[in-house]
Each structure stands twice: as structure tokens, then as C-alpha cells.
Amino acid sequence: xxxxxxxxxxxxxxxxxxxxxxxxxxxxxxxxxxxxxxxxxxxxxxxxxxxxxxxxxxxxxxxxxxxxxxxxxxxxxxxxxxxxxxxxxxxxxxxxxxxxxxxxxxxxxxxxxxxxxxxxxxxxxxxxxxxxxxxxxxxxxxxxxxxxxxx
Amino acid sequence: xxxxxxxxxxxxxxxxxxxxxxxxxxxxxxxxxxxxxxxxxxxxxxxxxxxxxxxxxxxxxxxxxxxxxxxxxxxxxxxxxxxxxxxxxxxxxxxxxxxxxxxxxxxxxxxxxxxxxxxxxxxxxxx
Numbered sequence: 001x002x003x004x005x006x007x008x009x010x011x012x013x014x015x016x017x018x019x020x021x022x023x024x025x026x027x028x029x030x031x032x033x034x035x036x037x038x039x040x041x042x043x044x045x046x047x048x049x050x051x052x053x054x055x056x057x058x059x060x061x062x063x064x065x066x067x068x069x070x071x072x073x074x075x076x077x078x079x080x081x082x083x084x085x086x087x088x089x090x091x092x093x094x095x096x097x098x099x100x101x102x103x104x105x106x107x108x109x110x111x112x113x114x115x116x117x118x119x120x121x122x123x124x125x126x127x128x129x130x131x132x133x134x135x136x137x138x139x140x141x142x143x144x145x146x147x148x149x150x151x
Numbered sequence: 152x153x154x155x156x157x158x159x160x161x162x163x164x165x166x167x168x169x170x171x172x173x174x175x176x177x178x179x180x181x182x183x184x185x186x187x188x189x190x191x192x193x194x195x196x197x198x199x200x201x202x203x204x205x206x207x208x209x210x211x212x213x214x215x216x217x218x219x220x221x222x223x224x225x226x227x228x229x230x231x232x233x234x235x236x237x238x239x240x241x242x243x244x245x246x247x248x249x250x251x252x253x254x255x256x257x258x259x260x261x262x263x264x265x266x267x268x269x270x271x272x273x274x275x276x277x278x
Contacts, residue, residue, distance in 0.1 A: 008180050014171050015206060022207035023214055023225065032227040033213075037206055040230075040243050042180055044205045047242055048198055049184040057186075064181075066193035073201060077239045081204045088170075088200050089193060096192075 010041055048072050170199045177202065212237065 015038045019029055049064070051072035056064050066089060073081050177199045181190055190198075210225060216236050217229025227250070234244040251259075 007176075008183060010172055010176055010202075014173070018171060018203055018206045019210045019225070022211040026223060027214065028224040029210075030224060030226050033225045033230055036227055036230050036247055037209060039246055040209060041202050041206050043243065043246055045177060045180045045198060045202055046184055048201060049181040049187060052194065052198075053184065053187050063189040063191050064187065064194040065191050066197050069194050069197040069201065076242075078201070078205070078208075080208075081201055084204065085197055085200055089197055092196050093193070 008042055010038055012038065015041065047076065051075050170196060170203060172199045172203055174199050209233065209240065209243075212240075 012034065016029065016034055019034065019037060023029070048069065049072075052064050052068040055068040055071045055075075056062070059068075061068075070082055070085060073079060073085065174195050178190065178195055181187060181195070181198060209230070213229040213233045214225045217226065217232060231247045231249045233240040234242075234247060
């Protein structure tokens with residue numbers, strides 16, 4: 001699917017909400033202003049990506065990581081963002097870890113259930129498990145491909 | 152509680168682990184950058200988050216410095232001024248051009264043409 005220019009824009013509704021959160025109550029934002037901020041945001045992403053990529057290349061890495069993005073912020077003179085970004089990242093990582101553990105926990109519980117319930121029910125769940133397992137295998141395959149590609 | 156401050160101060164987010172901007176869209180923009188190979192999940196999150204902070208900062212700063220304050224409205228003009236008011240926004244200069252009345256633009260064009268013609272004819276008289 002070809003990229004259309006609109007696809008490189010960020011959704012208007014979200015941008016508008018973020019702008020409103022930053023301004024005092026009752027302040028309006030002209031359509032032109034909102035559109036301009038949206039464009040500026042896209043340019044910001046590109047600028048940040050380019051900057052971060054320089055750091056990754058310096059480190060001889062092909063994958064941009066969190067450190068690269070934070071270094072880019074400093075480079076772009078947005079060091080004011082860094083403390084909050086670091087905190088957010090920690091919270092985000094904890095959240096991700098929690099999700100992973102929760103889904104692993106679910107699977108363990110399912111395993112216990114299939115042992116002690118009717119055949120019909122266990123058949124249903126087995127199908128679900130199989131699907132999950134297949135998904136896992138797919139992701140694992142995906143990872144292997146990536147590794148090969150990097151090599 | 153999300154708080155809003157005068158532009159320039161740090162702005163809080165209600166839930167800092169969340170990000171409102173769609174990560175997939177941010178990824179699309181990042182991937183359109185030349186020479187970029189892969190982007191790890193944390194980097195994606197950080198970029199999306201940083202972009203939100205940027206939007207807030209740009210909006211608050213422009214409003215604070217701008218003339219729209221009287222009318223309680225953030226205008227394009229407020230934003231177009233930000234690159235000259237603040238070095239950090241210099242990279243936006245090209246995409247936030249200032250607007251000029253057509254008649255003033257034509258005047259400028261005329262004056263420029265006169266200058267160019269003048270250069271051809273005049274000689275430098277300085278001794």
C-alpha cells in the first residue's frame with residue numbers, strides 16, 4: 001500500500017486534545033493553528049528520528065533504542081523533556097512486564113483447568129491454547145528471521 | 152491530574168505510562184526517514200511520548216508569547232513567531248512561514264526588481 005501524505009500526519013482529534021491540555025481553560029485554537037502544530041509534530045518526529053539514528057550509527061547498531069532517543073532530545077535542545085521521559089519509560093516497561101506476567105499466569109491457570117474439566121470444554125481450550133502456541137511460534141520465527149537478517 | 156502551566160515549565164501527564172498518540176502512526180513516520188532500519192519498542196514509546204510533550208510545549212509557549220492572549224485564542228500567527236522567539240523552534244522556521252499581505256508582497260517584488268535594475272546601471276563611485 002503506497003503511503004499517502006495524510007498518513008504521515010497525526011490524528012487531529014488527539015493533537016487537539018493534547019493542545020487543549022496545555023492551554024488555560026476556555027482558550028480556543030484556530031483550525032490553522034491546530035493544523036500547523038500537527039505538521040510541526042510530524043516534523044519533530046522526523047527530526048528526532050534522524051538525530052537518534054545518528055547516535056545508533058555511531059554505536060554501530062541497526063536498531064534505534066531508548067538511549068538514542070534520549071540523546072537526540074539533548075542534541076535537539078529538548079533536555080527539559082528528559083527527566084519526564086525517563087520516568088515514563090520506567091512506568092511503561094513495568095506495565096509491559098506486568099502484562100507479560102499476567103498472560104503467562106493465565107496460561108498456567110488454563111493448563112490446570114484442562115486437567116480437571118469435561119472433555120468438551122478441554123477440547124475448546126486446547127484449540128485456544130494451540131492458537132496461542134502457534135502465535136508464539138510465529139513470533140519466534142519472526143525473531144529468528146530478524147536475527148538472520150541482522151547477520 | 153493534568154496541569155497546565157505557563158509555557159516553559161514542565162507539564163504533567165495523568166498516567167505517564169500511557170501515550171495518546173497512536174504508536175503505529177509514529178512508527179510509520181519514523182520509518183519514512185532514510186537510513187533507519189529498526190526501532191525497538193522502548194524507542195517507539197519514547198518518541199511518541201516526546202512528541203506529545205513537544206506539542207504541549209509548542210502550544211503553551213506560542214500562546215504565552217503571542218498576541219492571541221487578548222482574544223483568548225491561539226492563532227497561526229502566534230505559532231509562526233515561535234521560531235524567531237526561541238532557538239529551539241528554529242527547525243520549524245520553514246514549515247511555519249509568516250504570512251504577508253499580497254499587496255505587500257508585490258511591493259517587495261517591485262522594490263527588488265528596481266534594486267536589480269539599479270545594480271546594472273550604477274557604477275561604484277567610492278574613492
